[in-house]
Amino acid sequence: MNYTLKVAEIRKETADTVTLCFKQPGLKKIKYLAGQYLTLIFRINGRRYIRPYSFSSCPGFDAFLEITVKRVKNGIVSNHINDMVSVGDSIEVMPPMGDFIFEEESLFTDVYFWGVGSGITPLISIMKYILSTKPNIRVHLNYGNKNHETTIFKDQIQQLIAQYPVHLLVRHFHTKLFVDESHPHLIQGRIDQDKALQILDDKLDPKTCAHYICGPAGLKESVKKAIVVKYGFLANVFSEDFELIKDPKDFEDVHTQNILINFEGIEHRLEISKGKSILEAALNADIELPYSCQTGNCSTCKGKLTVGQAKMIGLSKERDDLAADEFLLCCTHPLTENVQISI
Template sequence: MLSSLRALKRDLAAIATTLGASRPSPVVQTTRPVPARAHRRLRVASIVRETADAVTLVLEDPAGAPIRFSPGQFFTLVVPLEGEVIKRAYSASSSAADGQRVAVTIKRTPDGRVSKYLVEKARAGDSFEVLGPSGSFTPVPATHERLLVLVGGGSGITPLLSITRTLLATEPATRIALVYGNRAREDVIFWDALESLATTHGPRFRIRHVLEQPSAGWADPAGRLDGEALARELDALGEPDGPTTDYFLCGPEPMMRAARACLEGRGVAAARVHQESFAAAHASAASAPTSPQLVTVLIRGDQKQFVVAPPRTVLETALDAGIDMPFSCTVGGCGTCRVRLVEGHVAMEEPNCLTADERTQGYVLACVARPASPCTFEVP
């Protein structure tokens, strides 16, 4: 319900923007998650090495079809690796105004299977099955004057850069301030791209780097980007918070927790604080069901039954059985596959995007749910 309300709100805002704007933007899309049939194969057109640990893959449709997304959304890459097919979400880092290509930027995670593979082995000419776009970490399009404050850490810069690139190009009345925390200068992904945007767009885009381990001669802020550091940076911006200021946070969980607490302490309404979490859902071996279970799905007045065998999820098995269940990201990140558990028990991969309210109301995510007993689900 919450996500459909959010999607409705965005759609209405987008329509209002289009009706009210003298020059409607052809680019910034509404962000209702793209429904199930959005698989496509995209080819790596080129690769940019951003830092020792991060690469950008520029993806294109081999047939030249457009690639549409809203700034801040992510795509799910399906990567065949060591006999397995693994899915991982990666946010677009390029401008949604491009239309023909999308760039995703991957930072190698310590012991991470897919990120290590992509950073070390991906080559131009490779192709991947891709799902999406997904996600609602995207500003409502606007024509009025407003300020977006973006707070990022490490690879969390990716959706923030897409937002920055897109809105600087399409929304003349939007100003953006970015506070970006990293360990050291050499870890900063997109240093040059950010400097270039700041030079081109002058006062409309300001950036503050906060480095934990700066080298000698660093004159800007040093230390961890915690609540105190963020408060100092917000003061330095000299922009009073107001009803048209929105905050977008993406980075390590402790950084986002500190940022939320800092903003709350400054009286910023929670509705104006948006965050994207890169924490991926993982099946816990301890709670993973071990025996096949009968599942009943109530969908559009119809009743379907199938057996889910471990380690498959409810969504995977339903789609194999030809049942038209809604989905988009397949990694617990977008909420499109939300269903109500009417009867039975499931083990779900955590963390995922379900809210506490949704859990209380009995919702589960079919893409990361494995039945631990016979189950009945209702598709809303």
């Protein structure tokens, strides 16, 4: 069941990023875990748009439910939020979702956060959770931006450093800045494999360290490679992707096909151009299929393949919970001409 939330406050974080602060609903409070996301639903020029945004707030630490949205060039919803949403507006949201959360059963001593740009949102939520509830864990934030002006939450991070001086170590990486030696925690350039290698501590037991990563695909690859080079194996690495990562090689056997979708008892014929997922093609044809993350994570877009063959492309995590005929339509591409899907 969806909720309607009222915008109580809007904070401008940088020139192109705002935080929306929502009041908890009066009756049924929204429960969420640090690192999860909230899915917002808008109608813009008559068309429905659904977009997930990670909580930048932390339950028990922040009073409001907060999400932080950075403009994407030509992006419909991110620009709508930055330009059009005002205090007092009501916005429809889906219940919180997502598995990018702290592993409660773990015995971690050190948790490393690796983020770039808007990737900081779920990280700061989990950081606040650990700092405020796990006094035995050291938190290391490695955060890449162009410069100070484009750094989301720079003041909030400074406040956290002042509040948790022993448990929080922050390194800022700035690509558009020359750094002098008087700022040892300000590093010039992007977070790459060499820099990650220097940060990883060989005196720590890698089994008691965790790594939470959110940013472009290159960041995840650099950090993972550095962990393997340093410790010889990958353990306790968790990541969140804001976008589906598609490898053109996976499309070699995919061709434009006509398919049949049976949605809520109504049949729709649809052309799926090579490269477009079944969900994208359906939304472009104004068929309002259910969806949220569009990255193969949430399962909201799940459909059943009743005829033909199809494949999923770009899933960042193994999905062994799906039956052989179940497909996540945000990542699904038809392989044969007779495909039929039922939702």
